Amino acid sequence: MSTRIAFLKGHGTENDFVIVPDPENAIDLSPADVAALCDRRAGIGGDGLLHVVRSAAHPEAKDMAAEAEWFMDYRNGDGSIAEMCGNGVRVFARYLQRAGHVTEGDLAVATRGGVKSVHIAKDGAVTVGMGRARLPEGDVTVSVGERSWPARNVNMGNPHAVAFVEDLAHAGNLFAPPPFSPASAYPDGVNVEFVVDRGPAHVALRVHERGAGETRSCGTGACAVAVAAARRDGADPAVTGAPATYTVDVPGGTLVITERPDGEIEMTGPAVIVAEGEIDAEWLENAVR
DSSP states (O other): OOOOOEEEEEEEETEEEEEETTTTTOOOOOOHHHHHOOOOSSOOOOSSEEEEEGGGGSTTTGGGGTOOSSEEEEEEEEEEEESSSSSHHHHHHHHHHHSSSOEEEEEEEEEEEEEEEEOOTTTTEEEEEEOOOBBBOEEEEEEETTTTEEEEEESSSEEEEEOOOGGGGGGTOOSSSOEOOOOOOOOTTOEEEEEEETTTTEEEEEEETTTTTTOOOOOOHHHHHHHHEEETHHHHHHHHSEEEEEEEEEETEEEEEEOOTEEEEEEEEOOEEEEEEEEEEHHHHHHOO
């Protein structure tokens, strides 16, 4: 590992990330390294880390290299690997634009959840094709303290439990993962969204992200919530033949989610790069001892 490692810091609706450009996959970032970098007091701080690698240079992405030049090797803030991060893809695309690798318009980004289509608009908004939602069968319940709610099981390439509540304060502090049952529904843990209505096709959420705790925003979570709300409201685009668009307020801003009749889901929102600098590799080595 070199003496210094380039990094940037960015966020999408305040879901923030440490960005490590590494086109040739030359930097070995262990889970402990990632956790140290994402530490908000002793490190740079972030809900997760975006390791920017050319698809052809990463063993998990080589098969996607013909479709997408760049692979988002995404890690949660605790160092664990995640399949996808919707806000992360937007910030990833903004970094590629800033670095001169892409321009406004369309591009493809490889992720562990598959290749995602991205559009960078002239006004700065970034739209990500999030794929289709899967709605596994079976009842799910989530709990906070003495309260429990039925939840909709929605998979956006990563697992979500969506619970509609009367008050977002009922979600508690969300420091620890909210208990859920049955355990078999989510063998690898789950992202839990608590949702209230704000108006027609307009909802707000709080989320506990698996491996990160409560975050200011969750892109795949916003998509899962829009799908769950549409089904609750009887607005299944596959049935009605019309797109369903929901405005989803997250603590860090607003996302617009559209599910098309073919099942494809698009998420539109901001993406911002706020800083760049260098990581001291000696500090990082000492931080993980």
